[in-house]
Amino acid sequence: INYTSIPNCIFTSPQIGTIGLTLDKAREEGIEAKIGRFPFSASGKAQALGEIDGFVQLVVEEEDGRILGGQIIGPHAADLVHEISLAIRWELTVDEIGSTVHAHPTLSEAVMEAAKKAQGKPIHLT
Secondary structure: HHHHHHOEEEEEOEEEEEEEHHHHHHOOOOOOEEEEEEHHOOHHHHHHOOOOOOOEEEEEEOOOOOOEOOOOOOOOOHHHHHHHHHHHHHHOHHHHHHHHOOOOOOOOHHHHHHHHHHHHHOOOOH
């Protein structure tokens, strides 16, 4: 079992979903890592729901763009964290998540947007 790909969820308001490595933990392990963060305030679906507090954050290996972890605070975080679980389990990169079509407007777009942000190519952020 790859324990780093098992999500942790806290059912508070807002919800929290975490998985894999944090940026600090990755760096402690000697991995050069960065983050891509997308705020729910920039999500059309979150705005429509009136739940704009929080963000999706991906921890990404600098060298190859592989997703190492993620933290989500906000609406339906416990539902959204599973895409990051798949990314960790199958060693996906921000290029692969960022190029995956996500329905619009949905909260799941925030994961794709965080991947695009890590690439320096966000869609809904300047």
